[in-house]
Amino acid sequence: MKKNLTLNRPVFEQQAFDSSALTVLATLFHRFVEPADYDLTVRRDDRVIHRASVRVAAEGAPSQLNLDLAKLGGEPACAREGAPVYTLAAGGVLGLYASAGVGRYAVTIVRLDQREKRIVLDSARAVPAGDLFAVTLVRPGLYQALTVGDQGRGKGELRVALPKEGDKLRVDQATLIELGDQGLLRPDAAKLFSGQSVVFQCKLPTRIQVQLVKPDDAITGGGGGGGTPPPVGPGRPPRGEPIRVRREVITRDHR
Amino acid sequence: MAHLNVAVSEEAFRRSFELLQRALVFEKADSKDMGAFTAGYDVKAHLEGGNIDFRADNSVLIDSLDLKWDRLKFSLGLDIPEICVGGGCINMPWPIPDICLPRICIFTGDPDVSIAPDLSSVVAQELSLAARFTVRYYDASLPPPSPDLCAPLRLDPLPDHNQWQLYLDPEWIDLDLFDFPDIVGDLIENALTNAVKALIPGGWVRDVILAIIGGIADLIRFILDIPDKIEEWLNDLFNISFGLLDLIGQLVGEFLGRCNPVYRLDDPLEIMPASNGLIPVRIPVRNLAAGVNDVELVLQADVGA
Structure with a gap:
Protein backbone atom coordinates (compact mmCIF):
# COMPACT_ATOMS: atom_id res chain seq x y z
CA MET A 1 0.00 0.00 0.00
CA ALA A 126 18.97 37.50 22.53
CA VAL A 127 19.62 34.10 23.97
CA PRO A 128 19.94 34.79 27.71
CA ALA A 129 22.90 33.73 29.79
CA GLY A 130 22.68 30.08 30.75
CA ASP A 131 20.63 29.14 27.70
CA LEU A 132 21.74 27.17 24.63
CA PHE A 133 21.15 27.47 20.91
CA ALA A 134 21.67 24.49 18.62
CA VAL A 135 21.77 24.21 14.85
CA THR A 136 21.82 21.01 12.79
CA LEU A 137 23.87 21.52 9.64
CA VAL A 138 22.99 19.40 6.61
CA ARG A 139 24.43 21.01 3.49
CA PRO A 140 28.15 20.26 3.23
CA GLY A 141 30.32 23.36 3.11
CA LEU A 142 31.88 26.14 5.15
CA TYR A 143 29.66 27.99 7.62
CA GLN A 144 30.36 31.16 9.56
CA ALA A 145 29.07 31.63 13.11
CA LEU A 146 28.57 35.21 14.28
CA THR A 147 27.70 36.27 17.78
CA VAL A 148 26.43 39.69 18.84
CA GLY A 149 26.23 40.61 22.51
CA ASP A 150 26.40 43.65 24.73
CA GLN A 151 30.07 42.98 25.40
CA GLY A 152 31.26 42.34 21.90
CA ARG A 153 31.09 40.23 18.77
CA GLY A 154 32.58 36.90 17.98
CA LYS A 155 33.21 34.82 14.91
CA GLY A 156 33.75 31.16 14.31
CA GLU A 157 34.09 28.72 11.47
CA LEU A 158 32.20 25.44 11.02
CA ARG A 159 33.24 22.96 8.35
CA VAL A 160 30.56 20.42 7.38
CA ALA A 161 31.51 17.45 5.23
CA LEU A 162 30.23 14.10 4.12
CA PRO A 163 32.09 11.14 5.59
CA LYS A 164 34.56 9.26 3.45
CA GLU A 165 33.31 6.04 1.98
CA GLY A 166 33.54 3.38 4.65
CA ASP A 167 33.34 5.84 7.56
CA LYS A 168 30.35 5.46 9.80
CA LEU A 169 28.10 8.53 9.96
CA ARG A 170 26.40 9.16 13.31
CA VAL A 171 24.14 12.16 13.05
CA ASP A 172 23.41 12.02 16.78
CA GLN A 173 26.84 13.36 17.77
CA ALA A 174 26.84 17.06 18.70
CA THR A 175 29.64 19.57 19.23
CA LEU A 176 29.52 22.04 22.14
CA ILE A 177 30.87 25.58 21.69
CA GLU A 178 31.00 27.97 24.63
CA LEU A 179 30.34 31.65 24.11
CA GLY A 180 32.43 33.44 26.66
CA ASP A 181 33.35 37.00 27.48
CA GLN A 182 33.15 39.50 24.67
CA GLY A 183 31.25 37.01 22.58
CA LEU A 184 34.30 34.88 21.87
CA LEU A 185 33.70 31.31 20.73
CA ARG A 186 35.59 28.47 22.37
CA PRO A 187 36.56 26.61 20.21
CA ASP A 188 36.28 29.07 17.33
CA ALA A 189 36.34 26.33 14.69
CA ALA A 190 34.75 22.93 14.45
CA LYS A 191 34.46 20.11 11.94
CA LEU A 192 31.37 18.00 11.74
CA PHE A 193 29.53 15.71 9.36
CA SER A 194 26.31 16.42 7.52
CA GLY A 195 23.30 16.04 9.77
CA GLN A 196 25.20 16.61 13.01
CA SER A 197 24.55 19.51 15.38
CA VAL A 198 26.46 22.36 17.00
CA VAL A 199 25.31 23.61 20.40
CA PHE A 200 26.25 27.12 21.53
CA GLN A 201 26.25 27.63 25.30
CA CYS A 202 25.80 31.28 26.26
CA LYS A 203 27.51 32.77 29.26
CA LEU A 204 26.12 36.22 28.43
CA PRO A 205 23.02 37.38 26.51
CA THR A 206 23.91 36.89 22.86
CA ARG A 207 22.32 36.75 19.47
CA ILE A 208 23.76 33.96 17.34
CA GLN A 209 23.76 33.61 13.56
CA VAL A 210 25.10 30.77 11.48
CA GLN A 211 25.32 31.04 7.72
CA LEU A 212 26.59 28.92 4.83
CA VAL A 213 29.29 30.94 3.12
CA LYS A 214 30.74 28.38 0.76
CA PRO A 215 28.85 25.22 -0.26
CA ASP A 216 31.01 22.21 -0.88
CA ASP A 217 30.34 21.02 -4.41
CA ALA A 218 33.09 18.37 -4.32
CA ILE A 219 30.92 15.81 -2.57
CA THR A 220 32.92 12.77 -1.47
CA GLY A 221 30.03 10.34 -2.03
CA GLY A 222 28.19 8.68 0.76
CA GLY A 223 27.69 5.07 1.52
CA GLY A 224 29.73 2.76 3.59
CA GLY A 225 29.18 2.57 7.26
CA GLY A 226 26.48 0.31 8.54
CA GLY A 227 27.21 -2.41 11.01
CA THR A 228 28.30 -5.99 10.55
CA PRO A 229 25.69 -8.08 8.80
CA PRO A 230 23.59 -10.30 11.02
CA PRO A 231 24.61 -13.98 11.25
CA VAL A 232 22.99 -16.63 9.05
CA GLY A 233 19.88 -18.00 10.70
CA PRO A 234 19.51 -21.70 11.55
CA GLY A 235 17.09 -24.09 9.96
CA ARG A 236 17.84 -23.60 6.28
CA PRO A 237 17.44 -26.85 4.29
CA PRO A 238 20.56 -28.05 2.44
CA ARG A 239 20.76 -26.75 -1.09
CA GLY A 240 20.19 -29.04 -4.02
CA GLU A 241 18.39 -31.85 -2.20
CA PRO A 242 14.72 -32.42 -2.92
CA ILE A 243 12.33 -32.65 -0.01
CA ARG A 244 9.86 -35.45 0.42
CA VAL A 245 6.20 -34.66 0.98
CA ARG A 246 4.73 -37.76 2.58
CA ARG A 247 1.06 -38.49 1.97
CA GLU A 248 -1.18 -40.62 4.07
CA VAL A 249 -3.01 -42.98 1.73
CA ILE A 250 -6.73 -42.91 2.43
CA THR A 251 -9.15 -45.09 0.52
CA ARG A 252 -12.62 -43.74 0.15
CA ASP A 253 -14.89 -46.58 -1.00
CA HIS A 254 -18.29 -45.60 -2.28
CA ARG A 255 -19.59 -49.17 -2.29
CA MET B 1 -9.92 -67.05 -11.60
CA ALA B 2 -11.13 -63.63 -12.83
CA HIS B 3 -13.57 -63.44 -15.70
CA LEU B 4 -12.07 -60.25 -17.08
CA ASN B 5 -8.35 -59.55 -17.59
CA VAL B 6 -7.01 -56.37 -19.14
CA ALA B 7 -3.32 -55.54 -19.52
CA VAL B 8 -2.06 -52.02 -20.12
CA SER B 9 1.51 -51.45 -21.22
CA GLU B 10 3.71 -48.70 -19.85
CA GLU B 11 3.44 -46.85 -23.15
CA ALA B 12 -0.35 -47.05 -23.20
CA PHE B 13 -0.47 -45.91 -19.61
CA ARG B 14 1.85 -43.03 -20.43
CA ARG B 15 -0.62 -41.70 -23.00
CA SER B 16 -3.45 -41.86 -20.47
CA PHE B 17 -1.33 -40.24 -17.79
CA GLU B 18 -0.27 -37.44 -20.10
CA LEU B 19 -3.89 -36.42 -20.54
CA LEU B 20 -4.12 -35.89 -16.80
CA GLN B 21 -0.70 -34.33 -16.56
CA ARG B 22 -1.54 -31.67 -19.14
CA ALA B 23 -4.63 -30.67 -17.21
CA LEU B 24 -2.81 -30.30 -13.90
CA VAL B 25 -2.19 -26.57 -13.30
CA PHE B 26 -1.01 -25.01 -10.08
CA GLU B 27 -2.05 -21.39 -9.61
CA LYS B 28 -1.93 -19.39 -6.40
CA ALA B 29 -1.29 -15.90 -5.02
CA ASP B 30 -0.67 -14.82 -1.46
CA SER B 31 1.29 -12.32 0.60
CA LYS B 32 2.65 -12.15 4.13
CA ASP B 33 3.27 -9.17 6.36
CA MET B 34 6.70 -9.70 7.90
CA GLY B 35 6.75 -6.46 9.85
CA ALA B 36 9.38 -4.29 8.20
CA PHE B 37 8.47 -5.72 4.82
CA THR B 38 5.72 -7.60 3.03
CA ALA B 39 6.49 -10.49 0.70
CA GLY B 40 4.16 -12.26 -1.66
CA TYR B 41 3.88 -14.38 -4.74
CA ASP B 42 1.62 -14.82 -7.74
CA VAL B 43 2.46 -18.11 -9.44
CA LYS B 44 1.22 -20.48 -12.10
CA ALA B 45 2.88 -23.74 -13.12
CA HIS B 46 2.30 -26.93 -15.07
CA LEU B 47 4.09 -30.27 -15.49
CA GLU B 48 5.96 -31.51 -18.57
CA GLY B 49 7.93 -34.56 -19.52
CA GLY B 50 8.62 -37.31 -17.04
CA ASN B 51 9.54 -41.02 -17.18
CA ILE B 52 7.12 -43.76 -16.16
CA ASP B 53 8.45 -47.00 -14.70
CA PHE B 54 6.25 -49.91 -13.64
CA ARG B 55 7.97 -51.72 -10.79
CA ALA B 56 7.83 -55.29 -9.61
CA ASP B 57 6.72 -54.23 -6.12
CA ASN B 58 3.30 -53.17 -7.47
CA SER B 59 4.20 -49.49 -7.61
CA VAL B 60 4.70 -46.92 -10.33
CA LEU B 61 7.63 -44.52 -10.37
CA ILE B 62 7.19 -41.29 -12.29
CA ASP B 63 10.30 -39.16 -12.21
CA SER B 64 11.95 -36.19 -13.89
CA LEU B 65 8.67 -34.35 -14.33
CA ASP B 66 9.58 -30.76 -15.13
CA LEU B 67 7.72 -28.17 -13.07
CA LYS B 68 7.41 -25.31 -15.55
CA TRP B 69 6.58 -21.89 -14.19
CA ASP B 70 4.29 -19.92 -16.46
CA ARG B 71 4.34 -17.12 -13.92
CA LEU B 72 6.49 -16.69 -10.81
CA LYS B 73 5.95 -13.14 -9.66
CA PHE B 74 7.60 -12.20 -6.42
CA SER B 75 6.32 -9.06 -4.74
CA LEU B 76 8.35 -7.28 -2.09
CA GLY B 77 7.41 -4.12 -0.24
CA LEU B 78 9.84 -2.43 2.15
CA ASP B 79 9.00 0.02 4.90
CA ILE B 80 11.89 2.44 4.84
CA PRO B 81 12.71 3.38 8.45
CA GLU B 82 12.76 7.02 9.55
CA ILE B 83 15.69 8.93 8.14
CA CYS B 84 16.47 11.86 10.40
CA VAL B 85 19.20 14.36 11.22
CA GLY B 86 20.18 15.84 14.55
CA GLY B 87 19.23 14.10 17.75
CA GLY B 88 21.58 12.71 20.32
CA CYS B 89 22.34 14.06 23.77
CA ILE B 90 25.13 16.31 24.96
CA ASN B 91 26.80 16.01 28.36
CA MET B 92 26.58 19.26 30.28
CA PRO B 93 28.53 20.19 33.39
CA TRP B 94 26.64 20.06 36.67
CA PRO B 95 24.16 21.52 37.60
CA ILE B 96 22.91 21.70 34.02
CA PRO B 97 21.14 18.44 33.03
CA ASP B 98 22.29 16.57 29.92
CA ILE B 99 20.44 18.00 26.99
CA CYS B 100 18.87 15.88 24.24
CA LEU B 101 18.43 17.44 20.84
CA PRO B 102 15.32 16.78 18.76
CA ARG B 103 15.56 14.68 15.59
CA ILE B 104 14.31 16.24 12.38
CA CYS B 105 13.14 13.68 9.85
CA ILE B 106 13.73 13.96 6.14
CA PHE B 107 10.38 12.57 5.05
CA THR B 108 7.03 13.56 6.53
CA GLY B 109 5.58 10.07 6.82
CA ASP B 110 7.22 6.68 6.44
CA PRO B 111 8.27 5.99 2.88
CA ASP B 112 7.88 2.59 1.33
CA VAL B 113 9.01 0.97 -1.90
CA SER B 114 7.73 -2.09 -3.72
CA ILE B 115 8.84 -4.29 -6.60
CA ALA B 116 7.31 -7.30 -8.34
CA PRO B 117 9.76 -9.05 -10.68
CA ASP B 118 8.77 -12.19 -12.59
CA LEU B 119 11.33 -14.90 -11.86
CA SER B 120 9.76 -17.65 -13.99
CA SER B 121 12.57 -17.68 -16.53
CA VAL B 122 15.32 -18.32 -13.97
CA VAL B 123 13.86 -21.15 -11.92
CA ALA B 124 13.76 -24.82 -12.90
CA GLN B 125 12.58 -27.69 -10.74
CA GLU B 126 11.79 -31.37 -11.08
CA LEU B 127 9.12 -33.48 -9.44
CA SER B 128 9.09 -37.21 -8.88
CA LEU B 129 6.55 -39.49 -7.28
CA ALA B 130 5.92 -43.09 -6.47
CA ALA B 131 2.34 -44.33 -6.45
CA ARG B 132 0.13 -47.38 -6.26
CA PHE B 133 -3.09 -47.99 -8.11
CA THR B 134 -6.16 -47.72 -5.93
CA VAL B 135 -9.56 -49.01 -7.01
CA ARG B 136 -12.66 -47.23 -5.77
CA TYR B 137 -16.31 -47.86 -6.54
CA TYR B 138 -18.49 -44.84 -7.24
CA ASP B 139 -22.10 -45.43 -6.17
CA ALA B 140 -24.30 -42.93 -7.98
CA SER B 141 -27.17 -43.59 -5.59
CA LEU B 142 -25.29 -42.03 -2.70
CA PRO B 143 -25.41 -38.25 -2.17
CA PRO B 144 -22.37 -36.41 -3.53
CA PRO B 145 -19.60 -35.66 -1.03
CA SER B 146 -20.08 -32.60 1.13
CA PRO B 147 -17.96 -30.57 1.24
CA ASP B 148 -16.69 -31.53 -2.19
CA LEU B 149 -12.97 -30.90 -1.84
CA CYS B 150 -12.33 -32.13 -5.37
CA ALA B 151 -14.66 -29.61 -6.98
CA PRO B 152 -11.89 -27.17 -7.99
CA LEU B 153 -9.64 -30.00 -9.22
CA ARG B 154 -12.05 -32.38 -10.94
CA LEU B 155 -11.73 -32.43 -14.71
CA ASP B 156 -14.99 -34.26 -15.45
CA PRO B 157 -18.29 -33.98 -13.61
CA LEU B 158 -19.33 -36.78 -11.28
CA PRO B 159 -20.95 -39.62 -13.30
CA ASP B 160 -24.65 -40.25 -13.10
CA HIS B 161 -24.18 -44.02 -13.00
CA ASN B 162 -22.13 -46.49 -11.02
CA GLN B 163 -18.53 -46.77 -11.95
CA TRP B 164 -15.26 -48.43 -11.01
CA GLN B 165 -12.50 -45.87 -10.81
CA LEU B 166 -8.77 -46.48 -10.87
CA TYR B 167 -6.65 -43.83 -9.19
CA LEU B 168 -2.91 -43.37 -9.19
CA ASP B 169 -2.40 -42.63 -5.52
CA PRO B 170 1.03 -41.15 -4.68
CA GLU B 171 2.79 -42.50 -1.61
CA TRP B 172 5.49 -39.88 -1.77
CA ILE B 173 6.24 -36.84 -3.89
CA ASP B 174 9.72 -35.41 -4.21
CA LEU B 175 10.03 -31.82 -5.31
CA ASP B 176 13.24 -29.91 -5.87
CA LEU B 177 13.80 -26.97 -3.56
CA PHE B 178 13.72 -23.50 -4.98
CA ASP B 179 17.29 -22.57 -5.81
CA PHE B 180 17.44 -19.09 -7.26
CA PRO B 181 20.66 -18.25 -9.08
CA ASP B 182 22.89 -15.32 -8.14
CA ILE B 183 21.43 -13.28 -10.95
CA VAL B 184 18.14 -13.13 -9.07
CA GLY B 185 19.81 -11.54 -6.08
CA ASP B 186 21.31 -8.88 -8.31
CA LEU B 187 17.99 -8.33 -10.04
CA ILE B 188 16.15 -7.76 -6.77
CA GLU B 189 18.85 -5.57 -5.29
CA ASN B 190 18.96 -3.41 -8.41
CA ALA B 191 15.20 -3.09 -8.50
CA LEU B 192 15.04 -2.07 -4.82
CA THR B 193 17.96 0.32 -5.18
CA ASN B 194 16.28 2.06 -8.10
CA ALA B 195 13.01 2.22 -6.19
CA VAL B 196 14.71 3.82 -3.17
CA LYS B 197 16.65 6.25 -5.36
CA ALA B 198 13.41 7.30 -6.99
CA LEU B 199 12.26 8.57 -3.58
CA ILE B 200 15.30 10.73 -3.10
CA PRO B 201 16.13 13.88 -5.05
CA GLY B 202 19.45 13.90 -6.82
CA GLY B 203 22.65 15.84 -6.26
CA TRP B 204 24.14 16.54 -2.84
CA VAL B 205 20.80 15.79 -1.15
CA ARG B 206 21.05 12.20 -2.34
CA ASP B 207 24.66 12.03 -1.19
CA VAL B 208 23.68 13.20 2.28
CA ILE B 209 20.79 10.77 2.58
CA LEU B 210 22.85 7.85 1.32
CA ALA B 211 25.57 8.73 3.82
CA ILE B 212 23.01 8.75 6.64
CA ILE B 213 21.48 5.41 5.70
CA GLY B 214 24.86 3.88 5.04
CA GLY B 215 24.16 2.95 1.47
CA ILE B 216 21.05 1.43 -0.05
CA ALA B 217 22.42 -2.11 -0.20
CA ASP B 218 23.10 -2.10 3.54
CA LEU B 219 19.72 -0.52 4.21
CA ILE B 220 17.96 -3.26 2.24
CA ARG B 221 19.82 -5.99 4.09
CA PHE B 222 19.07 -4.28 7.39
CA ILE B 223 15.33 -4.10 6.67
CA LEU B 224 15.15 -7.66 5.35
CA ASP B 225 17.46 -8.92 8.11
CA ILE B 226 19.52 -11.03 5.74
CA PRO B 227 23.17 -11.97 5.31
CA ASP B 228 25.10 -11.33 2.14
CA LYS B 229 23.18 -13.15 -0.56
CA ILE B 230 19.65 -12.05 -1.30
CA GLU B 231 19.02 -15.19 -3.38
CA GLU B 232 19.61 -17.41 -0.34
CA TRP B 233 17.09 -15.39 1.63
CA LEU B 234 14.68 -15.74 -1.27
CA ASN B 235 15.20 -19.52 -1.29
CA ASP B 236 14.23 -19.68 2.37
CA LEU B 237 11.18 -17.52 1.73
CA PHE B 238 9.87 -19.78 -1.02
CA ASN B 239 10.96 -23.08 0.51
CA ILE B 240 9.86 -22.41 4.06
CA SER B 241 7.87 -19.24 4.74
CA PHE B 242 5.54 -19.41 1.75
CA GLY B 243 5.06 -23.17 1.98
CA LEU B 244 4.79 -23.39 -1.80
CA LEU B 245 6.42 -26.80 -1.98
CA ASP B 246 3.85 -28.28 0.37
CA LEU B 247 1.04 -26.69 -1.60
CA ILE B 248 2.32 -28.09 -4.88
CA GLY B 249 2.82 -31.55 -3.41
CA GLN B 250 -0.65 -31.46 -1.90
CA LEU B 251 -2.19 -30.41 -5.20
CA VAL B 252 -0.48 -33.18 -7.15
CA GLY B 253 -1.47 -35.75 -4.56
CA GLU B 254 -5.11 -34.68 -4.43
CA PHE B 255 -5.39 -34.26 -8.19
CA LEU B 256 -4.15 -37.76 -8.95
CA GLY B 257 -5.02 -39.69 -5.84
CA ARG B 258 -8.51 -38.44 -5.05
CA CYS B 259 -10.06 -36.31 -7.73
CA ASN B 260 -9.24 -37.64 -11.21
CA PRO B 261 -9.11 -41.37 -11.95
CA VAL B 262 -6.76 -42.45 -14.66
CA TYR B 263 -9.18 -45.18 -15.81
CA ARG B 264 -12.93 -45.74 -15.39
CA LEU B 265 -15.07 -48.81 -15.90
CA ASP B 266 -18.84 -48.46 -15.98
CA ASP B 267 -20.91 -50.86 -13.92
CA PRO B 268 -22.74 -52.51 -15.58
CA LEU B 269 -20.32 -52.54 -18.51
CA GLU B 270 -21.85 -52.19 -21.97
CA ILE B 271 -20.45 -54.96 -24.15
CA MET B 272 -22.88 -54.59 -27.07
CA PRO B 273 -24.56 -51.34 -28.12
CA ALA B 274 -28.27 -51.05 -28.86
CA SER B 275 -29.12 -52.00 -32.45
CA ASN B 276 -32.08 -52.89 -34.59
CA GLY B 277 -34.46 -51.96 -31.82
CA LEU B 278 -32.70 -54.14 -29.28
CA ILE B 279 -31.47 -52.69 -25.97
CA PRO B 280 -27.71 -52.61 -25.30
CA VAL B 281 -26.15 -55.60 -23.61
CA ARG B 282 -24.58 -54.82 -20.27
CA ILE B 283 -22.90 -57.06 -17.74
CA PRO B 284 -22.29 -56.26 -14.08
CA VAL B 285 -18.64 -56.02 -13.02
CA ARG B 286 -17.51 -57.12 -9.58
CA ASN B 287 -14.31 -57.18 -7.56
CA LEU B 288 -12.15 -55.07 -9.82
CA ALA B 289 -8.50 -55.28 -8.79
CA ALA B 290 -5.43 -53.61 -10.22
CA GLY B 291 -1.80 -54.65 -9.96
CA VAL B 292 1.46 -53.71 -11.56
CA ASN B 293 4.52 -55.73 -12.44
CA ASP B 294 7.62 -54.45 -14.13
CA VAL B 295 6.02 -54.79 -17.57
CA GLU B 296 2.36 -53.93 -17.42
CA LEU B 297 -0.68 -52.84 -15.43
CA VAL B 298 -3.15 -55.72 -15.04
CA LEU B 299 -6.83 -55.18 -14.29
CA GLN B 300 -8.91 -58.19 -13.20
CA ALA B 301 -12.61 -58.42 -12.43
CA ASP B 302 -15.51 -60.82 -12.16
CA VAL B 303 -18.59 -60.37 -14.29
CA GLY B 304 -22.16 -61.39 -13.60
CA ALA B 305 -24.37 -61.17 -10.55
Missing part, protein backbone atom coordinates in the same frame (compact mmCIF):
# COMPACT_ATOMS: atom_id res chain seq x y z
CA LYS A 2 1.47 3.32 -1.07
CA LYS A 3 1.70 5.92 1.69
CA ASN A 4 1.58 9.67 1.28
CA LEU A 5 5.16 10.80 1.30
CA THR A 6 6.58 14.30 1.25
CA LEU A 7 10.21 15.31 1.36
CA ASN A 8 10.82 17.73 4.23
CA ARG A 9 12.40 20.29 1.92
CA PRO A 10 13.36 22.94 4.51
CA VAL A 11 15.80 20.38 5.94
CA PHE A 12 17.81 20.75 2.76
CA GLU A 13 16.99 24.35 1.91
CA GLN A 14 17.63 26.03 5.27
CA GLN A 15 21.20 27.32 5.16
CA ALA A 16 21.04 30.40 7.41
CA PHE A 17 20.10 30.31 11.07
CA ASP A 18 19.36 33.06 13.56
CA SER A 19 18.54 32.64 17.22
CA SER A 20 16.15 35.62 16.94
CA ALA A 21 14.00 33.76 14.39
CA LEU A 22 13.88 30.04 14.96
CA THR A 23 13.51 27.85 11.88
CA VAL A 24 13.77 24.17 11.00
CA LEU A 25 17.09 22.70 12.21
CA ALA A 26 17.47 25.33 14.95
CA THR A 27 16.64 24.69 18.60
CA LEU A 28 16.61 27.06 21.55
CA PHE A 29 17.01 25.55 25.00
CA HIS A 30 15.82 27.68 27.89
CA ARG A 31 16.83 26.67 31.38
CA PHE A 32 14.39 27.31 34.22
CA VAL A 33 16.58 27.76 37.28
CA GLU A 34 14.02 28.81 39.89
CA PRO A 35 10.73 27.13 40.81
CA ALA A 36 7.86 29.41 39.78
CA ASP A 37 5.05 29.82 37.31
CA TYR A 38 5.87 31.22 33.89
CA ASP A 39 3.92 32.37 30.89
CA LEU A 40 5.06 31.14 27.46
CA THR A 41 4.14 32.94 24.24
CA VAL A 42 5.10 31.70 20.79
CA ARG A 43 5.02 33.94 17.76
CA ARG A 44 5.29 32.93 14.18
CA ASP A 45 6.21 35.74 11.81
CA ASP A 46 5.14 38.21 14.53
CA ARG A 47 1.73 36.61 15.04
CA VAL A 48 0.94 34.93 18.34
CA ILE A 49 0.12 31.29 17.69
CA HIS A 50 0.41 29.71 21.10
CA ARG A 51 0.19 30.53 24.78
CA ALA A 52 0.90 28.20 27.62
CA SER A 53 1.94 28.10 31.23
CA VAL A 54 5.13 26.55 32.45
CA ARG A 55 5.08 25.31 36.02
CA VAL A 56 8.54 24.76 37.40
CA ALA A 57 8.49 22.62 40.50
CA ALA A 58 11.24 21.90 42.98
CA GLU A 59 11.14 18.20 42.20
CA GLY A 60 9.01 15.41 40.80
CA ALA A 61 8.86 16.72 37.21
CA PRO A 62 10.82 15.93 34.05
CA SER A 63 14.13 17.69 33.54
CA GLN A 64 13.62 18.27 29.83
CA LEU A 65 10.67 18.96 27.57
CA ASN A 66 10.96 19.54 23.81
CA LEU A 67 8.19 21.57 22.15
CA ASP A 68 7.69 21.35 18.37
CA LEU A 69 6.69 24.86 17.31
CA ALA A 70 5.57 23.63 13.87
CA LYS A 71 2.76 21.66 15.46
CA LEU A 72 1.35 24.60 17.41
CA GLY A 73 -1.38 26.96 16.38
CA GLY A 74 -5.05 26.53 15.73
CA GLU A 75 -6.19 27.64 19.15
CA PRO A 76 -7.28 31.26 19.79
CA ALA A 77 -4.14 33.31 20.13
CA CYS A 78 -5.18 35.27 23.21
CA ALA A 79 -6.90 32.48 25.11
CA ARG A 80 -5.55 31.78 28.59
CA GLU A 81 -8.40 29.62 29.76
CA GLY A 82 -7.73 26.07 28.78
CA ALA A 83 -4.15 26.87 27.74
CA PRO A 84 -1.80 23.94 28.23
CA VAL A 85 0.43 23.70 31.27
CA TYR A 86 3.92 22.29 30.90
CA THR A 87 5.64 21.03 34.01
CA LEU A 88 9.39 20.98 34.50
CA ALA A 89 11.77 20.39 37.33
CA ALA A 90 13.78 23.31 38.64
CA GLY A 91 16.99 23.51 36.65
CA GLY A 92 15.26 21.73 33.81
CA VAL A 93 15.31 22.69 30.15
CA LEU A 94 12.57 23.54 27.63
CA GLY A 95 13.68 22.87 24.04
CA LEU A 96 11.92 24.91 21.35
CA TYR A 97 12.30 23.76 17.75
CA ALA A 98 10.43 23.37 14.46
CA SER A 99 10.29 19.96 12.77
CA ALA A 100 9.01 21.19 9.41
CA GLY A 101 7.78 24.18 7.45
CA VAL A 102 9.23 27.58 6.64
CA GLY A 103 7.94 29.50 9.64
CA ARG A 104 10.19 31.75 11.71
CA TYR A 105 9.43 31.65 15.41
CA ALA A 106 10.15 33.83 18.41
CA VAL A 107 9.45 32.91 22.00
CA THR A 108 8.83 34.99 25.11
CA ILE A 109 8.81 33.63 28.65
CA VAL A 110 7.64 35.78 31.53
CA ARG A 111 7.84 34.97 35.24
CA LEU A 112 4.45 35.50 36.90
CA ASP A 113 4.90 35.16 40.62
CA GLN A 114 6.59 38.48 41.36
CA ARG A 115 5.27 41.96 41.73
CA GLU A 116 6.78 43.07 38.47
CA LYS A 117 6.51 41.17 35.24
CA ARG A 118 9.99 39.77 34.55
CA ILE A 119 10.88 38.66 31.07
CA VAL A 120 13.31 35.77 31.39
CA LEU A 121 13.46 35.00 27.68
CA ASP A 122 12.82 37.16 24.63
CA SER A 123 14.41 35.15 21.82
CA ALA A 124 13.87 37.95 19.30
CA ARG A 125 16.43 40.01 21.23
